[in-house]
Amino acid sequence: MSRFVLLSPNGEFDQKLRAAVSNGLRGSVQTIASDILPAGPQELFALLNQEQPEVLIIGPDVPYEEALRFAKVFDVQLPGLSLVLVSDVEPDFLLYAMRAGIRDILSPHADAAEIRVLLERACQSFATRHRGPETPAENNGRGLVIGVFSPKGGVGKTTLATNIAIGLGQIAPMSVVIVDLDLQFGDVASGLYLNPEHTVTDAVTPAAAQDSLVLKAFLTVHPAGIYALCAPPNPVDADHITPEQVSRLIEQLAQEFQYVVIDTAPGMPEIGLAAMEQCTDVVWVSAMDVPSLRGLRSGLEVLRQLDIMPESRHVVLNMADAKAGLNVRDVEATIGAPVDVSIPRSRAVALSTNRGIPVLQESKKDPAVKSLRQLVERFNPAWRAQTQRKLHRRVVI
Numbered sequence: 001m002s003r004f005v006l007l008s009p010n011g012e013f014d015q016k017l018r019a020a021v022s023n024g025l026r027g028s029v030q031t032i033a034s035d036i037l038p039a040g041p042q043e044l045f046a047l048l049n050q051e052q053p054e055v056l057i058i059g060p061d062v063p064y065e066e067a068l069r070f071a072k073v074f075d076v077q078l079p080g081l082s083l084v085l086v087s088d089v090e091p092d093f094l095l096y097a098m099r100a101g102i103r104d105i106l107s108p109h110a111d112a113a114e115i116r117v118l119l120e121r122a123c124q125s126f127a128t129r130h131r132g133p134e135t136p137a138e139n140n141g142r143g144l145v146i147g148v149f150s151p152k153g154g155v156g157k158t159t160l161a162t163n164i165a166i167g168l169g170q171i172a173p174m175s176v177v178i179v180d181l182d183l184q185f186g187d188v189a190s191g192l193y194l195n196p197e198h199t200v201t202d203a204v205t206p207a208a209a210q211d212s213l214v215l216k217a218f219l220t221v222h223p224a225g226i227y228a229l230c231a232p233p234n235p236v237d238a239d240h241i242t243p244e245q246v247s248r249l250i251e252q253l254a255q256e257f258q259y260v261v262i263d264t265a266p267g268m269p270e271i272g273l274a275a276m277e278q279c280t281d282v283v284w285v286s287a288m289d290v291p292s293l294r295g296l297r298s299g300l301e302v303l304r305q306l307d308i309m310p311e312s313r314h315v316v317l318n319m320a321d322a323k324a325g326l327n328v329r330d331v332e333a334t335i336g337a338p339v340d341v342s343i344p345r346s347r348a349v350a351l352s353t354n355r356g357i358p359v360l361q362e363s364k365k366d367p368a369v370k371s372l373r374q375l376v377e378r379f380n381p382a383w384r385a386q387t388q389r390k391l392h393r394r395v396v397i
């Protein structure tokens with residue numbers, strides 16, 4: 001029994017798909033090499049001599065109208081199946097395709113790794129639908145929204161956000177999206193070595209705001225099995241993005257993903273506050289110097305005054321260094337809050353930024369890696385269930 005069925009007369013793509021599947025995915029491919037698609041599920045299953053594959057791939061050289069007709073029939077009769085269309089579609093067409101029930105679009109030029117990521121995602125969606133709806137206990141059935149904030153720049157926000165996303169991706173593959181809300185000078189793309197085709201600018205357009213499937217088409221897939229929505233490359237492009245658009249964006253992503261990780265600009269700009277209001281978890285970062293610690297204290301006070309209090313707070317002391325002349329008690333007294341995780345200054349972390357490979361992506365032995373894993377664990381449902389009452393434990397530098 002085949003897990004994947006390809007419908008396409010294009011032999012070259014058939015070979016490429018088979019190679020991609022056999023090099024990393026469970027299950028096999030069956031092909032129906034015609035540009036005329038079966039009338040409906042019964043006809044298809046008769047041709048295949050089996051029932052219920054998981055993913056149907058409408059390959060190259062099938063006319064659009066035929067693909068859409070087929071998708072609509074399947075969407076009504078067998079909504080559990082994942083339909084993927086292989087096409088270089090125009091953005092306008094994308095909307096029609098998604099509405100017809102096509103789950104994902106794959107470029108005919110995609111390489112094997114991209115094909116595997118997309119098929120993996122389609123299989124996961126099949127599995128989820130066949131398991132029935134799951135309601136995570138936290139955040140009313142939505143994903144956790146984890147924002148990384150600090151009043152000062154250069155303290156490690158992007159470093160933490162990218163590592164949290166990669167670390168969570170290892171716990172929940174393809175269920176994590178990282179969003180760069182440092183809209184003007186964001187460097188998530190560089191921190192993850194991505195060259196995104198679409199950015200936050202596309203993700204807040206009316207078409208995406210109205211339809212989460214369109215929004216998802218604007219996300220960039222990272223090879224470690226997470227999604228990214230990067231900041232626009234030109235700071236001017238970010239000027240017109242409003243806090244309302246950002247709120248809507250996060251709301252949509254939290255409906256689609258188990259984890260939404262948000263990197264932010266320093267300080268508390270309106271966009272950051274709008275994001276914070278959507279957060280279930282706020283990670284506060286400070287470096288180990290007095291100005292940065294004082295900044296954090298004022299930041300926490302401002303929020304108290306504004307009455308913005310996300311459910312869970314995690315205070316992270318980054319670039320901790322026993323030689324900085326401060327100890328944890330000094331730090332806590334300055335911030336006015338307990339430190340939850342302390343991450344040592346590390347050469348491996350500094351190097352990872354320049355290479356665009358977060359340290360959690362490679363299984364390096366490094367004290368900072370250990371602390372970053374502790375931070376990631378705080379968002380693991382299993383850990384949270386166990387430690388509900390002890391969310392803030394004392395750390396030692």
Ligand SMILES: Nc1ncnc2c1ncn2[C@@H]1O[C@H](COP(=O)(O)OP(=O)(O)O)[C@@H](O)[C@H]1O
Nearest residue numbers: 153154155156157158159319345346349350353
């Ligand atoms: N624990 C650490 N040890 C060493 N260098 C670090 C550590 N955390 C962050 N850095 C480095 O500090 C610089 C600023 O970090 P970044 O995450 O870009 O800060 P922010 O996003 O707050 O401006 C980067 O070059 C990064 O590699």
Ligand SMILES: [Mg+2]
Nearest residue numbers: 157158182187
């Ligand atoms: Mg940053």
